[in-house]
Amino acid sequence: MxxxxxxxxxxxxxxxxxxxxxxxxxxxxxxxxxxxxxxxxxxxxxxxxxxxxxxxxxxxxxKTISAKTAAARESARRSTHQSEYEHLVNKNEAAKAVSYSIKGNFEANQKLQHPKFGIGFIRAVQSDKIEVVFADEVKSLIHNRP
Ligand SMILES: [Zn+2]
The missing domain is CATH 2.30.30.140 (SH3 type barrels.)
Structure with a gap:
């Protein structure tokens, strides 16, 4: 076994x-x-x-019984996040990553290469901000800066 x-x-x-x-x-x-x-x-x-x-x-x-504790919730959140990230990695396996820059103008669902956070996937876009799913967490980054 x-x-x-x-x-x-x-x-x-x-x-x-x-x-x-x-x-x-x-x-x-x-x-x-x-x-x-x-x-x-x-x-x-x-x-x-x-x-x-x-x-x-x-x-x-x-572990199931103590699921109400903050620690367990955090770990549940992290594993949900990890599966979301893995899903995005698999889905965008063939996509070319674009380099992040605050001067860039990004679109939702783009694969992003960030110098510090690594590969991320853009989940939402506002006029001056993008929400990016990185391996560890979701981050809000600035873009479209003139
Ligand atoms: Zn099969």
Whole structure:
């Protein structure tokens, strides 16, 4: 039985529900110490792979109960954010990133290369501001500065 997650970018043979057969899946990212996001190499569907639970199941239950704490909410927010970011990365895999500059004039859904925050995706655009989804968080940046 597997007890550790397959490494990112490696192929992993597991059941694809969409194909209804065992397929090779490319590991896209580890979403936690026991879960990974992977993509079926045949149909392209993404799925979450979770390691088979052992005695650590108790920990999982305790975590659910304490979900009301700020820390748990923060971690839930982060994992939601991470899946949004990963979704954008996959969706825009082939897109060319444009370099960020306050003098630039950007459009929604553009892939952005920021010198400090890395690759981001523009979610919303106002006349002087853009909202960009980066790997760690969503940031509001200035643009269209004359
Ligand atoms: Zn499939």
């Amino acid at each position: 597997t007890t550790t997650l397959p490494p990112v970018a490696k192929s992993f043979f597991t059941l694809c529900k969409k194909c209804d057969a065992d397929r090779y899946h490319t590991v896209l990212a580890h979403t936690s110490s026991t879960a990974a996001k992977m993509k079926c190499e045949v149909c392209g569907s993404t799925k979450k792979y979770t390691l088979p639970k052992t005695q650590s199941r108790v920990g999982g239950v305790v």
